[in-house]
Every structure is written in structure tokens, then in C-alpha cells.
Amino acid sequence: MAELTKKTTHTAEALDHLLEVLKGKPDLAAFIAPFIDQIQDAENAAFELIDERTIDAAVGVQLDGIGQIIGETRDGRTDDDYRAGLKAKILINKTSGTIEEIIEIVILLVSNSVDIQDFYPASFYVNIVGALVDLDPVLLAGIISSAKPAAVNAAMIYQGDIDANTFTLASGDAVETSSTQGLANDAGTTGGKLRQAEGL
Numbered sequence: 001m002a003e004l005t006k007k008t009t010h011t012a013e014a015l016d017h018l019l020e021v022l023k024g025k026p027d028l029a030a031f032i033a034p035f036i037d038q039i040q041d042a043e044n045a046a047f048e049l050i051d052e053r054t055i056d057a058a059v060g061v062q063l064d065g066i067g068q069i070i071g072e073t074r075d076g077r078t079d080d081d082y083r084a085g086l087k088a089k090i091l092i093n094k095t096s097g098t099i100e101e102i103i104e105i106v107i108l109l110v111s112n113s114v115d116i117q118d119f120y121p122a123s124f125y126v127n128i129v130g131a132l133v134d135l136d137p138v139l140l141a142g143i144i145s146s147a148k149p150a151a152v153n154a155a156m157i158y159q160g161d162i163d164a165n166t167f168t169l170a171s172g173d174a175v176e177t178s179s180t181q182g183l184a185n186d187a188g189t190t191g192g193k194l195r196q197a198e199g200l
Contacts, residue, residue, distance in 0.1 A: 006047045011036040055086050081135070084108050088143060097149035099124065105147050109135060123153040132158070 014036040015029055022028055051057055055066060063082050064074055072089035074082050088108045095101045099116055106114050106126060113129040126144055128137075141156040148154045170176040 004047075004050070007043060008040070010040040010043065055083050092143065092147045095147050097147065097152065102126070102144060102147050105143065106140070109140060109143065122149075122151055123155075124148075125155040125157055127157045 011033050014032065015023070018028075018032075053062060053066070055063070058066060059079050063079055063086065066086055067073060067082070067089075070086065070089050070093060072086050077085060088105045091101065091105050091108070095105070099118055102124075103114060103116055106116075106128075110128065110132055115127040115129070116124055117127070118124040128140070132140065137156070137158045140158075144154055144156055
């Protein structure tokens with residue numbers, strides 16, 4: 001479909017199309033101009049309506065309306081997060097389930113580093129590196145699942161940020177002790193007692 005181009009010169013062009021004998025008549029121009037100005041006002045309003053209903057420009061209930069059309073509810077998301085969700089939903093609605101399309105969908109939703117690995121004959125996993133901001137990992141996994149073909153298995157690997165309570169292996173061959181990370185204490189009630197370099 002050809003791109004629409006807004007014209008802002010209706011009145012000037014109309015006056016320029018007058019017969020030569022009628023050009024340069026101020027009273028005639030003053031009489032005609034208000035009628036042509038209404039055409040310009042109508043075009044301005046039409047383009048304002050078009051522009052403000054695009055996903056990138058729409059806000060609030062305008063975005064909600066787009067969501068109703070494509071089948072994506074807001075679910076408490078901010079306008080910016082909802083825009084990303086709407087764009088992802090449009091891609092999902094059109095996707096044929098290729099790896100490239102799924103990467104595009106995930107990148108729309110997260111700013112994290114994304115790695116997708118496929119496995120013969122019909123499986124792949126998506127590895128999200130780093131913590132997700134303002135996006136539930138379960139929601140993202142559901143989006144990935146809905147984007148994949150029906151007969152393909154998919155999994156999402158998401159670790160998030162490593163903090164003081166995240167189980168980790170030792171940094172080297174030597175056994176390291178930690179009160180918060182690693183294996184539980186003898187009673188199995190608190191923290192970690194040991195982190196080992198190999199095995200558990």
C-alpha cells in the first residue's frame with residue numbers, strides 16, 4: 001500500500017488555479033480562502049487521527065483499542081511496555097515460527113542478550129542472559145511458546161542476576177565456604193555450607 005502524504009498547501013494551490021484574469025484580486029481570494037481552508041482543516045484532522053492511532057504514537061485508551069483489535073490485553077503494563085507487547089503480538093499473529101522471527105519477538109520485549117539454539121529434529125531453547133526488567137519470565141515463556149510452530153518443542157532458560165543467595169560453584173578447585181550460597185547446612189535449614197568446584 002502506498003504511503004499517505006499529507007498536503008498542507010490546499011488553499012495556496014486553489015488560488016493558484018484561478019483563471020489568470022481572476023488572480024491577484026484580494027476580495028476574491030478573501031472570499032475563496034475560507035472554503036478551501038476547511039478542506040485543509042479536514043486533512044489535518046484526518047492525519048492527526050491516523051498519526052495518533054499508530055502504536056508508537058498512541059497512548060492510554062488508544063493503545064487499549066489497538067490491543068482489543070489484535071487480541072493483546074494490557075494486564076497492568078505501562079504504555080511503553082504495552083507497546084512492545086502489542087508489536088510482539090502482531091509479529092506472533094503473522095509468524096511462521098522461524099528462529100529469526102522468534103528472536104525478533106524476544107528482542108522487542110527484552111533488552112537482554114538473547115541466545116537461541118536449535119536442536120534436531122524440532123526443538124530449540126531461548127537463553128536470556130541477565131535479569132528481566134518489568135517483564136515476568138513466565139509471561140515471556142508463554143509468548144515464546146505461542147510464537148513457535150505447534151509440533152516444535154521450546155524451552156526458555158532464564159537465570160536472572162546472581163546475588164548473595166544464588167547457588168554457585170566454587171571459583172576454582174579449592175572448596176569454598178559460604179553462609180548463604182551453595183549446599184545447605186547439616187540441618188538443611190539455612191544458607192549454604194559448601195560450594196564445590198566439581199559435582200554436588
